[in-house]
Amino acid sequence: MNDESITVDYEQFIPRETGFIFKFIKKDNQFIHTFIEGKLIEKVGLCPDLVIGRSLMEFLPPDQVKRKEVFYEKAWNGEQVNYEGSIGGIHYLAVLNPIRINGETVEVIGTTIDITKEKIREKQAQQMEKLSVVGELAAGIAHEIRNPLTSLKGFAKIVKESVTDQKLIPYLDIMLDEMDRINRIVNEFMFIAKPNENVHFQFMNFSKLITDCIHFMEPQANLKSIKIEFDVKVEIILDCDRNQMKQVLINLLQNAIEATEDNGHFISVSLDEAGGESVMVTIRDKGCGIPESRLKRLFEPFYSTKEKGTGLGLLTCKRIIDLHQGSIDIESQPEEGTVIRILLPRVQNTGTLLIAE
Ligand SMILES: Nc1ncnc2c1ncn2[C@@H]1O[C@H](COP(=O)(O)OP(=O)(O)OP(=O)(O)O)[C@@H](O)[C@H]1O
Numbered sequence: 418m419n420d421e422s423i424t425v426d427y428e429q430f431i432p433r434e435t436g437f438i439f440k441f442i443k444k445d446n447q448f449i450h451t452f453i454e455g456k457l458i459e460k461v462g463l464c465p466d467l468v469i470g471r472s473l474m475e476f477l478p479p480d481q482v483k484r485k486e487v488f489y490e491k492a493w494n495g496e497q498v499n500y501e502g503s504i505g506g507i508h509y510l511a512v513l514n515p516i517r518i519n520g521e522t523v524e525v526i527g528t529t530i531d532i533t534k535e536k537i538r539e540k541q542a543q544q545m546e547k548l549s550v551v552g553e554l555a556a557g558i559a560h561e562i563r564n565p566l567t568s569l570k571g572f573a574k575i576v577k578e579s580v581t582d583q584k585l586i587p588y589l590d591i592m593l594d595e596m597d598r599i600n601r602i603v604n605e606f607m608f609i610a611k612p613n614e615n616v617h618f619q620f621m622n623f624s625k626l627i628t629d630c631i632h633f634m635e636p637q638a639n640l641k642s643i644k645i646e647f648d649v650k651v652e653i654i655l656d657c658d659r660n661q662m663k664q665v666l667i668n669l670l671q672n673a674i675e676a677t678e679d680n681g682h683f684i685s686v687s688l689d690e691a692g693g694e695s696v697m698v699t700i701r702d703k704g705c706g707i708p709e710s711r712l713k714r715l716f717e718p719f720y721s722t723k724e725k726g727t728g729l730g731l732l733t734c735k736r737i738i739d740l741h742q743g744s745i746d747i748e749s750q751p752e753e754g755t756v757i758r759i760l761l762p763r764v765q766n767t768g769t770l771l772i773a774e
């Protein structure tokens with residue numbers, strides 16, 4: 418087969434932006450690339466000059482070379498080979514097709530497509546599935562935990578009020594705190610597993626709801642001399658579940674306060690129109706920030722860097738925002754701070770009619 422004798426428009430085979438096509442031959446026991454084209458090449462940190470006329474070991478790290486040579490060898494022996502891999506944060510699916518003439522492979526054509534989005538979705542779906550299985554279990558035993566917990570809490574309070582030995586008070590305080598914590602975990606877990614139970618969408622003054630949440634969090638912020646600023650340019654009416662939205666804002670403000678040192682820094686909240694259909698809430702802090710390696714783990718259940726954190730706060734926020742057909746985006750720089758942006762549609766397509774405030 419001769420490249421010059423056939424003109425093939427490889428672009429038509431490669432979905433724009435999502436893939437590349439390449440060819441290789443085996444010469445002197447080495448696989449040499451003879452062609453590469455497509456938008457994905459740059460995204461994975463390669464360029465045609467680096468690939469054409471070269472073997473794998475000339476442009477890939479040794480562990481990847483070893484793995485790929487196995488696939489290349491199989492394809493050269495006449496098999497169609499599919500494999501997945503990742504370079505520079507891009508997940509791809511590659512297919513190697515041997516071109517055989519008179520029973521001999523003359524070259525192999527490979528196509529690679531970007532499956533990063535699908536991989537992320539698959540991972541999220543697996544995570545949610547894991548959660549819903551565990552959540553079913555949690556929901557099932559929640560009553561069993563809650564009832565004895567209520568009695569324990571009630572009696573611990575009575576004991577605290579009537580105890581004469583003052584040395585016992587701190588222990589009782591810890592017991593009460595820990596019982597609150599168990600209660601919170603059980604509630605949050607049940608919510609994550611079944612967020613759409615008891616949802617109640619209503620049109621409401623969203624600017625006021627944010628102000629209420631800020632007032633609620635202010636005593637905690639004051640303890641660290643942190644000021645929470647709210648910049649509201651226009652009054653915005655939004656279709657949402659009041660309690661769930663409060664939970665999102667309180668969780669995010671709580672995280673922002675926890676991340677900020679006691680030094681009189683500001684946490685700023687803003688509410689803006691984002692096109693006619695949506696609104697954007699932005700929460701900025703100048704706290705410790707989050708390194709890139711940890712950013713992708715934030716929505717995992719029980720992922721926490723805090724001694725007393727449950728690691729369910731952000732996941733709960735995400736579940737609520739998903740339920741409101743919105744999106745949450747986190748941008749962060751270690752030592753500089755964190756910006757959380759939430760995009761929410763003004764109207765849910767649930768035919769909400771109630772108007773509050
Ligand atoms: N504003 C922020 N600044 C810095 N790190 C943050 C911020 N928000 C979240 N994080 C990081 O993300 C992790 C997960 O947050 P999440 O709210 O889910 O759990 P948590 O705060 O640890 O526990 P809790 O369930 O009590 O909220 C935190 O432990 C922290 O490391």
Ligand SMILES: [Mg+2]
Pocket residue numbers: 668671672726730731
């Ligand atoms: Mg939190």
